[in-house]
Amino acid sequence: MKLSHKLLKFTEPLTYQRGWRRAQRSIFRVPLRPLLASIDQERLREIQQRYANSQAGYAKYANVEPWLRLNRERVQDLKLHRSMPKRVLDLGCGGGFFLFILKKLGHSVLGLDVGHIALFTELLALFGVPRVLWKISAFEPLPDFGHEFDWITAFSVNFNLYHPSKRRWGSAEWDFFLRDLQRHLAPGGKVFFGLNPLFDGDYYTPELRDFFLSRGATVERERISFKNGLRL
Numbered sequence: 001m002k003l004s005h006k007l008l009k010f011t012e013p014l015t016y017q018r019g020w021r022r023a024q025r026s027i028f029r030v031p032l033r034p035l036l037a038s039i040d041q042e043r044l045r046e047i048q049q050r051y052a053n054s055q056a057g058y059a060k061y062a063n064v065e066p067w068l069r070l071n072r073e074r075v076q077d078l079k080l081h082r083s084m085p086k087r088v089l090d091l092g093c094g095g096g097f098f099l100f101i102l103k104k105l106g107h108s109v110l111g112l113d114v115g116h117i118a119l120f121t122e123l124l125a126l127f128g129v130p131r132v133l134w135k136i137s138a139f140e141p142l143p144d145f146g147h148e149f150d151w152i153t154a155f156s157v158n159f160n161l162y163h164p165s166k167r168r169w170g171s172a173e174w175d176f177f178l179r180d181l182q183r184h185l186a187p188g189g190k191v192f193f194g195l196n197p198l199f200d201g202d203y204y205t206p207e208l209r210d211f212f213l214s215r216g217a218t219v220e221r222e223r224i225s226f227k228n229g230l231r232l
Contacts, residue, residue: 017220025076035068035104040126047122058117061095071097074155078192081105086150089184092159093131095123103129110145112136138162138173141180148186155194168198171211178215182230191226 044064051062061067075081075098080088085106090099093111103109111131115121124131134143136159160169169177181191195203203222204212216231217224 021077030072030081067097075101088151089149091154095120096127096129099129100127139176150186150189153192157195193224195222
């Protein structure tokens with residue numbers, strides 16, 4: 001690639017934003033070693049041995065270190081390692097890596113997910129992360145959690161997929177969902193979604209992108225961030 005092309009790419013907003021996040025991660029670090037040291041290594045080895053020869057796709061999560069690295073970046077990008085303690089709800093929490101790190105940083109955490117993957121249940125118990133069993137469905141409200149949250153997050157979003165047709169949610173489904181989330185947000189609460197790509201490689205239709213923007217989101221590729229709350 002020619003130097004002129006490299007310079008042009010660096011001036012693009014997406015390249016700059018991602019580069020700035022990487023720079024901030026290197027400045028405001030979250031050491032990984034203390035996180036790993038706080039895990040019961042004997043229980044972790046037992047879990048890893050049980051899934052060592054498993055052909056299931058989710059077995060990869062038993063190797064916790066790379067997933068802690070990934071979720072450390074998520075914590076850093078949301079600046080939750082530099083904030084006062086918050087109440088955080090993570091939708092589709094999986095094995096609880098993101099919430100485990102937040103818990104170690106002093107935040108109050110709660111996960112929400114379906115419970116059919118035994119490995120995730122074991123990891124959540126290992127990490128001491130609480131979870132509510134629930135399947136998110138279009139036009140159905142979330143359960144009552146008993147209190148409001150300062151942050152509601154969801155990474156690698158999959159709940160917006162109809163099965164078995166694999167059709168994605170449109171503006172109507174997302175509008176209902178965001179209005180329901182609003183009742184779970186504390187004043188000044190924030191929302192972040194990390195979307196999975198569509199089958200054509202995009203993350204949303206132009207219409208859905210306009211919908212997110214109309215509700216007050218900052219849209220950056222797969223990142224849908226409501227830093228100033230929801231505009232409903």
